[in-house]
Amino acid sequence: MLRLAGRLDVHTVSSVWGEALAGLKGRAGRPVRVDTSGVDYCDGAGVALVVDLLRQPREPGAEVGLGDTPEEVRRMLAPFDVRDFSSEAEPPRRGPGLKQHLANGLYDLGRYLYLQVAFVGEATAAMFHAARHPRQVRWRDALNLAQEAGANALPIVMLIAFLMGVILAFQSAVAMRQFGAEIFVANLVALSLLRELAPLMTAILLAGRSGAAFAAEIGTMKVNEEINALTTMGLDPVRFLVVTRVLAAVAVMPLLTLVANLVGLVGGAVVMKGFDIPFVTYFNQVTNAVTLTDLLGGLFKATVFGLLVAGVGCLRGLETRSGAAAVGISTTRAVVSAIILIVVADGVFAVVFYHLDI
Amino acid sequence: MTEVAPDKQTSSSGDTSRAIIQVSDLTLGFDGIALLENLNFQVNRGEVFVILGGSGSGKSTLLKHMIGLYAPMSGQILIDGQDIARAEGEARMALLRKIGVAFQSxxxxxxxxxxxxxxxxxxxxxxxxxxxxxxxxxxxxxxxxxxxxxxxxxxxxxxxxxxxxxxxxxxxxxPMILFLDEPSAGLDPITAADLDQLILRLASSLGMTFVVVTHELASIDTIADRVIMLDRQSRGIIAEGTPAMLRAHAEHPWVRRFFNRQATEAA
Known part of the structure; x- marks a missing residue:
C-alpha cells in the first residue's frame, strides 16, 4: 500500500513526486494499491501524480491499482484513461533519415529558387503594369512610404556621410602629407564618394531601415491573413504592396545618395581646412577631379540598389510563415539578403563600368 | 505501507470571505475618457460569473482590468483580498499565480x-x-x-x-480563478457544449471560480451562476442576476432583446 496524504496541489506535489515513485520502485514484483483517503485537497497536478503512479510499467501480477479513493479524487480521475498516458502510448519522436533529409533539402532549394524567380517575374510584370496604368498605382501609399524611407532617413544618412567624408579625408591626408600631396585628398574623397561609397552606404542604411520595415510589415500582414484577404478581394498582393514600396525606394535612393555625396564632400572639406587647404581650393580640386559621368554612374547604381533592397524586403515579407518568430526571421533575412545583393551588384557594376570605360 | 505527504502548508487563499473578486467604484477607460463608470459587483468563490454586453460595451476591457493588465482610472479590484492594480513584486506574482487567463485570440x-x-x-x-x-x-x-x-x-x-x-x-x-474571453466563439456546438461541461466540472470538483465573457446564449444558460450586462450608452451595468431571472424579469429592453434573440427595432 502506498498512501498519499495532505494537500496535493501544483505547488506542493513536486516535493513528494520523487518519493512516491521511489516507494513504488521499492515494491517491485508486488502489487501496490495507491490509497488517497488521506488527501485533504487535490488539484490537477495531484491527479497527475496519481496517474503517474498508475502508469508505471510493472511486471504481470505486480500492477499498481487504486486503493481507498475519496469521491473527489475519483471524479477528477474519471476523464483520464491511464493507458493513454503510458510511456508506450507516447508518439515516437524520431526525425527523418539522411536520405529523407537530403530529399527535403533538395526540394526546399528547388522551391526556394522557384519562388525567387516567380517573384522577380511577378514584380517585373507588376511594374510594367504600373507603367502602363499609372492611375492604378496607389500614389498616396507610395508617397508616404517615400517619406518614411527618404525624408525620415535624411538625418542618419547625413550623419554617416559626413563622418565618412571626415574619416576618408583624415586617413588619406595623414599619408599624403608625407609627400606634400594633401591637395589630392580632394580627388580621393570625391571619386570614392561619388562612384562607390555614398551609393553603397546609403543602400546599406536603406536596407537596415526600410528593407527591414517592409519585410516586417508585409510579414505581419501575412501572419494576420491580410494578404489572404487581399487575394480573395481580387487584389494582387505584389501589385498592391510591392509596387508602391519599390517605387518609393527607387525614387528616394538617388536623392539620398545625392545628399550623401554633398555632405560627405563637406566632411572632407572640414578636415582639409585643418590641413590649411581653403574651401575654395578644395572644391576647385573636386570639380576638376570628377565628371558628370562619375556622379550619374553613382546615382544609377543607387537606383538599382534601391530596387534590390525594396524587392528583397517585400519578397522576404511575402515568404513569412506563421507566428511572431517568423516575422523576426523574415526581417533578418531581408537585411542580410539586401546587403549581399548590394555588394554583389556593386561588384558587377565595377566590372561593367570598367569595360564601358566609365 | 508507505505514507507520502507534502509538508504542511497554509492554504493558498489569503482571504476566506465569500467574494473572491470585489470590484468597488471602478471607473475605467483610456486617455482620460471613461468607458465604464462606478462599477460595483462581486464574484463569489466557486461560481461561474458571466460578463455580457453589446459590441464595444467594454467587456474585454473590464476583463483586462480584472487581470491587472490595465490600471483603472479610479476604484479598486480586489482579488482574494488584494488590489491587483496596486500589488507589486512578489505580492503581484503570488496574485498572478491565482489566476489563469485564456485570451480571445x-x-x-x-x-x-x-x-x-x-x-x-x-x-x-x-x-x-x-x-x-x-x-x-x-x-x-x-x-x-x-x-x-x-x-x-x-x-x-x-x-x-x-x-x-x-x-x-x-x-x-x-488557478483559483479562470478568466475566459469568448471561449466558445468559433467552436462547433458539440465542442462548445463539451467546454461548458468542462467548466462546470472544474467549478464543482475543484471549486474553481470562472469569469467568462461570452455571447453564446446556450453557454450562458448552461454555465452561468450569475450574469452582469454592460451597456456602452449608460457606461455601466444595466442588469445583474441569474440568466433565468434576467430572461423573465429584466426591465431594460436591450437585456430582454438579448435573452430572446430579438433584432433591434431599427433593424
Whole structure:
C-alpha cells in the first residue's frame, strides 16, 4: 500500500513526486494499491501524480491499482484513461533519415529558387503594369512610404556621410602629407564618394531601415491573413504592396545618395581646412577631379540598389510563415539578403563600368 | 505501507470571505475618457460569473482590468483580498499565480508546440521535473480534447483548437480563478457544449471560480451562476442576476432583446 496524504496541489506535489515513485520502485514484483483517503485537497497536478503512479510499467501480477479513493479524487480521475498516458502510448519522436533529409533539402532549394524567380517575374510584370496604368498605382501609399524611407532617413544618412567624408579625408591626408600631396585628398574623397561609397552606404542604411520595415510589415500582414484577404478581394498582393514600396525606394535612393555625396564632400572639406587647404581650393580640386559621368554612374547604381533592397524586403515579407518568430526571421533575412545583393551588384557594376570605360 | 505527504502548508487563499473578486467604484477607460463608470459587483468563490454586453460595451476591457493588465482610472479590484492594480513584486506574482487567463485570440506562443505552451507556466512557477510537467500538460490537453496534438504548433491547428489549447494553458497551474474571453466563439456546438461541461466540472470538483465573457446564449444558460450586462450608452451595468431571472424579469429592453434573440427595432 502506498498512501498519499495532505494537500496535493501544483505547488506542493513536486516535493513528494520523487518519493512516491521511489516507494513504488521499492515494491517491485508486488502489487501496490495507491490509497488517497488521506488527501485533504487535490488539484490537477495531484491527479497527475496519481496517474503517474498508475502508469508505471510493472511486471504481470505486480500492477499498481487504486486503493481507498475519496469521491473527489475519483471524479477528477474519471476523464483520464491511464493507458493513454503510458510511456508506450507516447508518439515516437524520431526525425527523418539522411536520405529523407537530403530529399527535403533538395526540394526546399528547388522551391526556394522557384519562388525567387516567380517573384522577380511577378514584380517585373507588376511594374510594367504600373507603367502602363499609372492611375492604378496607389500614389498616396507610395508617397508616404517615400517619406518614411527618404525624408525620415535624411538625418542618419547625413550623419554617416559626413563622418565618412571626415574619416576618408583624415586617413588619406595623414599619408599624403608625407609627400606634400594633401591637395589630392580632394580627388580621393570625391571619386570614392561619388562612384562607390555614398551609393553603397546609403543602400546599406536603406536596407537596415526600410528593407527591414517592409519585410516586417508585409510579414505581419501575412501572419494576420491580410494578404489572404487581399487575394480573395481580387487584389494582387505584389501589385498592391510591392509596387508602391519599390517605387518609393527607387525614387528616394538617388536623392539620398545625392545628399550623401554633398555632405560627405563637406566632411572632407572640414578636415582639409585643418590641413590649411581653403574651401575654395578644395572644391576647385573636386570639380576638376570628377565628371558628370562619375556622379550619374553613382546615382544609377543607387537606383538599382534601391530596387534590390525594396524587392528583397517585400519578397522576404511575402515568404513569412506563421507566428511572431517568423516575422523576426523574415526581417533578418531581408537585411542580410539586401546587403549581399548590394555588394554583389556593386561588384558587377565595377566590372561593367570598367569595360564601358566609365 | 508507505505514507507520502507534502509538508504542511497554509492554504493558498489569503482571504476566506465569500467574494473572491470585489470590484468597488471602478471607473475605467483610456486617455482620460471613461468607458465604464462606478462599477460595483462581486464574484463569489466557486461560481461561474458571466460578463455580457453589446459590441464595444467594454467587456474585454473590464476583463483586462480584472487581470491587472490595465490600471483603472479610479476604484479598486480586489482579488482574494488584494488590489491587483496596486500589488507589486512578489505580492503581484503570488496574485498572478491565482489566476489563469485564456485570451480571445488564444495568444499561444507560435514558436512552441502545444505541450510546450502548456508546460511553460509549470516550468516558471513550480518545481515539477520535466516528466511530471509534461504529464500534467498532457492531462490538461486531454481535458480540452486535444490529446494527440501535443507536438503540433499552434499554426497547424484550427482556431477552435487554438482556443481550447489556450484554456488548457490557462488551467496549467490549477488557478483559483479562470478568466475566459469568448471561449466558445468559433467552436462547433458539440465542442462548445463539451467546454461548458468542462467548466462546470472544474467549478464543482475543484471549486474553481470562472469569469467568462461570452455571447453564446446556450453557454450562458448552461454555465452561468450569475450574469452582469454592460451597456456602452449608460457606461455601466444595466442588469445583474441569474440568466433565468434576467430572461423573465429584466426591465431594460436591450437585456430582454438579448435573452430572446430579438433584432433591434431599427433593424
Amino acid at each position: 488564444g495568444a499561444l506562443f507560435g514558436s512552441m508546440t502545444l505541450l510546450e505552451n502548456v508546460c511553460l507556466p509549470l516550468e516558471s512557477h513550480t518545481a515539477l521535473n520535466r516528466s511530471a510537467r509534461e504529464l500534467v500538460a498532457r492531462m490538461k490537453l486531454r481535458l480540452v480534447g486535444l490529446s494527440g496534438f501535443e507536438h503540433l504548433l499552434p499554426a497547424e491547428l484550427s482556431g477552435g483548437m487554438q482556443k481550447r489549447a489556450a484554456i488548457a494553458r490557462a488551467m496549467a497551474l490549477d
